[in-house]
Amino acid sequence: MQQIQAGDIISYTQMCLSEGHSLQRGMNFQIGGRVSVILMSVRKGAPYADRLEDDGEVLIYEGHDVPKNEAAYPKLVDQLMETPKGTPTQNGKFFKAAHDFKDGGAEPELVKVYEKIKDGIWVYNGVFELIDAWEEIGDNRSVFKFKLRVTDRTASQKTERAEELKDLNHNRMIPTSVKLDVWKRDKGKCVECGSSDNLHFDHILPFSKGGTSLKTDNIQLLCARHNLQKSDKIV
C-alpha cells in the first residue's frame, strides 16, 4: 500500500496495517515506541465529545473513561490520569506530553488522527501536534481535553524545528458533517469513474489555493488513480 495521505478513506484493517498495530483503543501513546495515534468519532451517539475549532485547524479531543472492569458505569466517574497501580493511563501520557511542550519547551508530540465516519469506514485526518491539555468538569464529573493543531509535518519529521514550518499554509481537517454529506452526495464512489476502492476526500480547489474544507461544494470523492492524476496536473 502506498503512503497514506490526509483525506484517505480506509477500512479498519487498512488502518491497522498502516500503523503496523492492532488498534483496539482510542488513545495510543507512542505505539511501538514511535508515533502516537488517536481514533475519533464525532458522529451522533459517539462516546466522546470531540470537536473542531478554528475552521478545522484545531481538534479538541476528549480523554478516555476508566475501563469497564474498573467501574460499573465509566460515564459516571472521573477520567483518570493514573491506573489503580499508579502507572500513567493514556490520559496521563498524553497530558504529560502536552505540558512538556506547553510549559517545558519540548517539541510537540506528533499524533496521527483517524476518524470513524461509518461502520467499517475510517478517514485518515493527518498529523496533528499536541499543544495543550486540561481538566474540565462536565456532567458532574471531571474529563480531560486535549488540544491538537493540524500540521504538515509527517510523523517521521519529528525532529524538525517547528518554527521552520509554522508559516506553511497547511491543510485543514474536513468537518465530519461535510464528510458525511459528500459521502452521501457522491454515493460512496469516485465522481470520475464510479470506483468504490481506495477513495479520498479531495479538495476541488486545494486549500493552498484558497479552497475551503468547510463546504461540501469544494469537497468530492476521488479514487486513488484519479486523485493522483489530479495532483500531477496541479504540480
Ligand SMILES: [Zn+2]
Ligand atoms: Zn476514479
